Amino acid sequence: MYASSPDANRRSRLPAARRYDPDRRARILRATLDVVAEHGVAGATHRRIAAAAGVPLGSMTYHFEGMELLLTEAFTLLADTVAARFTERLAAASNRDEALEAVVDLVVDESWATPQTMLLSYELYAFAARRPALQSVMRDWMDKSRAALGRHFAPETAKALDAMIEGLSIHRSVDRDPADRAAVRSIVERLVGEGAAGRSSVGSSIPTSP
Template sequence: MPAAQRRYDPDRRARILQATLDVIAAHGTAGTTHRRVAAAANVPLGSMTYHFAGMNGLLTEAFTLLADTVAARFRERLAAASNLDEACEAVVDLILDESWATPRTMLLSYELYAFAARNPPLRRVMQDWMAKSRAALAQHFTPGSAKALDAMIEGLSIHRSVDLQPADRSEIRAMVDHLVR
């Protein structure tokens, strides 16, 4: 009987991380298992332990991918602003634009907050994400304003995901102006 040939699959690790986020979105962090992730990524179960030391490592890397992806969109939007007024509009867009604050991304963010609260080493992912957000904001705003705006963006995004009457564009712009002027 001939030996089984290994399948060359250079994207397997990345696919596993994306599948992990899909499984977290569908089942929560507590319901995420190696078996579910392997099935979602369409990889053999053994690939899970080959690529990741354990579930905490897998979850940490998946949440890092989420944070880096959102931070990159955040940075790109703020980098497009060429003056303070455009930077303020960028902040409003970041709160209102559902291209990054999708229901899925918000759900994954909630899972990350809860998981980080229970797993102190994962707080580093949150801290790095905050640092990247504040650095993007600091291109246009003072460090104190950048910190306040970052918290406001996060808070208003969360509120928008559950509020029956979320703040509209003009209300949010007034809040941004109040913070930076």
């Protein structure tokens, strides 16, 4: 009868090598956002997130010390991703009128204000209410949005537009008769000031009308 060698016996007792999976941590973060969008922060569990990410349950505690840290990193990923897309859209505008259209897009175009992004934004606000680390993430997101708008508008106008984009996006997500593109454009023009469209190129600062 064949007898296994001592070396073979030792190898059989060795723990299985960890499968190389360089995207695992990032996949867990993306899955966390999917789970939060579907079940809310309260319903986000290690088991649900692991299943959504397609990873062993033990990977959750291997990569993240606790659920609060995981949620903080996931919401940071959300803020960075949305801020980058926001900046990209405004950077594509080459004059004031195109910048106005970009602002309207950010409110009405679901490729920017997706239903999932809106749900996650609600969850982020609630989760951050008592967590200074998340409040810092939200302030950073706000600063990036205002900086992107500041390429085309005066600082105070950029702040007003930033608040308008967020507030109107929330209203449109629940309104039975949401403002259409023309109505949103009219609101943007009033915030920017009469006659501002087309008066200046990128990088200028035109104060709002008194």
